[in-house]
Amino acid sequence: xxxLESQSTEDWQQIFQLNVLATSICTRETLxxxxxxxxxxxxxxxxxxxxxxxxxxxxxxxxxxxxxxxxMITAISKNLYTELAKKKSKIRVTSIxxxxxxxxVVKQYKEALGENVKGTALDAVLLExxxxxxxxxxxxxxxxxxxxxxxxxxxxxxxx
Numbered sequence: 001x002x003x004l005e006s007q008s009t010e011d012w013q014q015i016f017q018l019n020v021l022a023t024s025i026c027t028r029e030t031l032x033x034x035x036x037x038x039x040x041x042x043x044x045x046x047x048x049x050x051x052x053x054x055x056x057x058x059x060x061x062x063x064x065x066x067x068x069x070x071x072m073i074t075a076i077s078k079n080l081y082t083e084l085a086k087k088k089s090k091i092r093v094t095s096i097x098x099x100x101x102x103x104x105v106v107k108q109y110k111e112a113l114g115e116n117v118k119g120t121a122l123d124a125v126l127l128e129x130x131x132x133x134x135x136x137x138x139x140x141x142x143x144x145x146x147x148x149x150x151x152x153x154x155x156x157x158x159x160x
Contacts, residue, residue, distance in 0.1 A: 077094075
């Protein structure tokens with residue numbers, strides 16, 4: 001990660017491809033498969049981020065482009081929900097937006113920061129991956145007439 005002025009075009013392409021393009025392709029292909037197989041009540045869950053709702057959600061230097069990509073996931077999820085609702089589709093769309101998760105990438109970033117991690121959002125209680133998988137199970141387990149369009153999950157005390 002780095003500031004917008006220091007990140008390379010390759011960094012931006014990787015962030016965009018992983019967070020926007022891959023999500024969009026998977027969504028499109030899922031919709032095609034659901035239609036082909038005659039499944040009318042599927043569920044598309046996009047793993048987003050609180051950074052996709054506010055530029056100040058994660059007070060970590062160098063996440064500006066990442067935040068922009070996650071804003072696109074917020075917009076794509078809302079638009080897809082609207083498109084499907086207009087067609088009277090029973091396919092549900094949910095965007096799950098966690099705060100900072102203690103993932104491999106976050107752990108590597110914390111290690112790279114070393115002592116500079118003190119006083120940052122990374123120097124606090126973080127969500128665990130299981131917290132996010134539990135959220136997916138909660139969303140999928142909701143009754144068919146319920147659509148949880150957005151679920152935001154943050155660790156206690158994280159400002160977003």
